[in-house]
Amino acid sequence: MSYVPAIVIHGGAGTILKSLLTPEKEQAYLSALQEAVKAGYSELTEGHHALDAVIAAVVSLEDCPLFNAGRGSVFNHHGKQEMDASVMRGDTGMAGAVAAVKNIRNPVLAARAVMEKTPHILLTSSGAEEFARMAGLQFEPDEFFFDEYRYRQWQQLKDTQQTALDHSDKKFGTVGAVAIDINGNLAAATSTGGMTNKQFGRIGDTPLIGAGTYASNKTCAVSCTGDGEYFIRALAAYDVSCLMEYKNLSLEEACRTVIHDKLKPAGGEGGLIALDRNSTPVMVFNTPGMYRAYMKEGKTSAIIHEGV
Amino acid sequence: MSYVPAIVIHGGAGTILKSLLTPEKEQAYLSALQEAVKAGYSELTEGHHALDAVIAAVVSLEDCPLFNAGRGSVFNHHGKQEMDASVMRGDTGMAGAVAAVKNIRNPVLAARAVMEKTPHILLTSSGAEEFARMAGLQFEPDEFFFDEYRYRQWQQLKDTQQTALDHSDKKFGTVGAVAIDINGNLAAATSTGGMTNKQFGRIGDTPLIGAGTYASNKTCAVSCTGDGEYFIRALAAYDVSCLMEYKNLSLEEACRTVIHDKLKPAGGEGGLIALDRNSTPVMVFNTPGMYRAYMKEGKTSAIIHEGV
Numbered sequence: 001m002s003y004v005p006a007i008v009i010h011g012g013a014g015t016i017l018k019s020l021l022t023p024e025k026e027q028a029y030l031s032a033l034q035e036a037v038k039a040g041y042s043e044l045t046e047g048h049h050a051l052d053a054v055i056a057a058v059v060s061l062e063d064c065p066l067f068n069a070g071r072g073s074v075f076n077h078h079g080k081q082e083m084d085a086s087v088m089r090g091d092t093g094m095a096g097a098v099a100a101v102k103n104i105r106n107p108v109l110a111a112r113a114v115m116e117k118t119p120h121i122l123l124t125s126s127g128a129e130e131f132a133r134m135a136g137l138q139f140e141p142d143e144f145f146f147d148e149y150r151y152r153q154w155q156q157l158k159d160t161q162q163t164a165l166d167h168s169d170k171k172f173g174t175v176g177a178v179a180i181d182i183n184g185n186l187a188a189a190t191s192t193g194g195m196t197n198k199q200f201g202r203i204g205d206t207p208l209i210g211a212g213t214y215a216s217n218k219t220c221a222v223s224c225t226g227d228g229e230y231f232i233r234a235l236a237a238y239d240v241s242c243l244m245e246y247k248n249l250s251l252e253e254a255c256r257t258v259i260h261d262k263l264k265p266a267g268g269e270g271g272l273i274a275l276d277r278n279s280t281p282v283m284v285f286n287t288p289g290m291y292r293a294y295m296k297e298g299k300t301s302a303i304i305h306e307g308v
Numbered sequence: 309m310s311y312v313p314a315i316v317i318h319g320g321a322g323t324i325l326k327s328l329l330t331p332e333k334e335q336a337y338l339s340a341l342q343e344a345v346k347a348g349y350s351e352l353t354e355g356h357h358a359l360d361a362v363i364a365a366v367v368s369l370e371d372c373p374l375f376n377a378g379r380g381s382v383f384n385h386h387g388k389q390e391m392d393a394s395v396m397r398g399d400t401g402m403a404g405a406v407a408a409v410k411n412i413r414n415p416v417l418a419a420r421a422v423m424e425k426t427p428h429i430l431l432t433s434s435g436a437e438e439f440a441r442m443a444g445l446q447f448e449p450d451e452f453f454f455d456e457y458r459y460r461q462w463q464q465l466k467d468t469q470q471t472a473l474d475h476s477d478k479k480f481g482t483v484g485a486v487a488i489d490i491n492g493n494l495a496a497a498t499s500t501g502g503m504t505n506k507q508f509g510r511i512g513d514t515p516l517i518g519a520g521t522y523a524s525n526k527t528c529a530v531s532c533t534g535d536g537e538y539f540i541r542a543l544a545a546y547d548v549s550c551l552m553e554y555k556n557l558s559l560e561e562a563c564r565t566v567i568h569d570k571l572k573p574a575g576g577e578g579g580l581i582a583l584d585r586n587s588t589p590v591m592v593f594n595t596p597g598m599y600r601a602y603m604k605e606g607k608t609s610a611i612i613h614e615g616v
Binding site for chain 1: 401402403407408426427428429430431432433434435436438439507508509510511516517518519536537540541543546547550551554555574
């Protein structure tokens with residue numbers, strides 16, 4: 001049986017207020033999404049594993065300072081950029097994640113290294129950094145991650161107990177990718193800088209398998225973005241898989257059930273991207289928009305607002 | 309509608325080799341389990357919430373140096389005792405957890421404070437400790453947590469890259485409790501010191517909602533113990549709930565499916581305790597035994613080996 005390779009990515013649910021989103025800035029976001037989705041898709045057309053595709057796409061988004069992941073992450077309460085990432089492959093069910101790491105250029109590569117080089121799944125803070133150094137991952141000084149816009153966001157909050165999302169008007173800053181390769185293998189990856197001015201080593205849904213990221217060849221690959229705590233309690237990513245496997249819902253039905261019927265009434269804002277082995281991109285959100293793009297059969301589309 | 313209050317606790321799956329378990333030591337374990345289950349049950353007979361019952365039971369097990377949680381936790385690679393805990397209530401779906409914390413006398417109380425006093429679910433390492441201090445939780449010096457037996461376990465491993473479980477012969481060191489109160493509310497809590505000689509800030513399933521701990525009044529309350537990474541990938545605790553809600557399995561069927569049909573063939577050893585609103589204790593494991601006890605209608609039973 002042959003499968004149609006496809007990749008879907010997101011750069012966070014929610015949108016910047018249209019009044020703040022100049023045509024130039026909108027174009028910059030769309031270009032960055034296109035670049036990332038193409039980076040992932042080219043892995044698939046070269047016959048590589050879905051894992052390579054989601055990693056390539058997320059690395060591209062992490063390296064772009066427009067998104068709150070890797071370079072350009074938000075600042076925490078102590079003026080540091082602490083990042084989380086996770087990855088899961090649908091064929092073996094293996095997974096890896098890092099949480100609260102600093103100075104690792106691409107946290108998603110650290111997550112992959114945890115999956116491939118340790119018997120563990122989730123490593124945190126200085127211990128995870130120590131492991132990443134031993135695994136030969138690239139580190140960068142604070143200046144590399146610095147972004148003036150993020151810094152000003154933090155300056156407005158740092159003397160308060162408040163936290164803030166990616167943008168003042170409720171843009172969730174997370175990036176993610178799901179892919180299916182020519183052999184029908186699924187994979188998912190997610191990466192984030194979390195919330196501006198976050199305290200106490202808070203960890204959201206991004207590095208948690210089953211909450212922000214999940215993949216199984218039996219069902220689907222899912223990457224989430226939104227109010228992290230709601231996605232954790234809902235086990236949002238795994239719930240999509242369970243609704244397919246145990247209740248025979250289609251991928252689209254399962255995603256809509258989680259985002260619209262479960263999370264929205266509970267107050268949980270956000271969205272997710274997903275793929276099953278039919279290769280039909282699913283992008284569902286209960287926010288005014290979601291930064292997203294997909295590529296399939298050589299065709300690509302990048303979108304921010306609903307219906308655009 | 310009235311419900312029958314009940315509580316089930318575990319002190320870890322697997323068993324100490326019978327040759328190492330003297331009658332005196334076995335009696336000490338059984339007494340500690342009895343004491344903990346009674347501490348939880350008395351909350352229920354006083355009309356308190358299931359949450360109070362699981363917290364009381366887990367605090368009792370954390371304070372007992374026989375179990376690898378709180379006092380008597382194992383040592384990590386750096387000779388420190390780092391602990392994880394989580395709690396979830398089935399009525400509101402709220403949850404709290406701490407990971408990789410040191411010197412907090414009762415990590416499960418810190419998990420409860422995270423749930424009740426922050427908008428977050430999971431706080432880690434020094435940030436979580438800072439929060440716990442602000443929340444007024446009791447701290448203890450390293451000596452309080454010290455246990456000669458644990459220290460000798462670590463001494464045997466500290467110059468290696470190896471990790472070990474609670475006991476050399478595969479006892480998983482975790483404690484947990486599930487309860488139903490007179491109003492039909494469910495709750496679950498789990499606490500652990502993790503693996504001896506663990507490195508890199510490794511986090512297992514215990515503090516992860518849906519992996520080691522889950523509760524919903526719609527389905528069940530679950531607390532797990534075993535090979536953490538397998539329980540994370542399987543979303544073991546939430547999977548029990550999904551099999552009940554989406555596939556109409558009974559609690560017992562759902563627990564057996566997860567532990568025997570899914571985890572065991574994949575190589576994941578361990579067990580879980582669970583309750584639904586019928587108040588029938590379920591204690592399932594694929595190891596030679598599981599330290600466990602339950603109390604219902606004033607009757608109690610504490611057991612270590614299978615069928616005993």
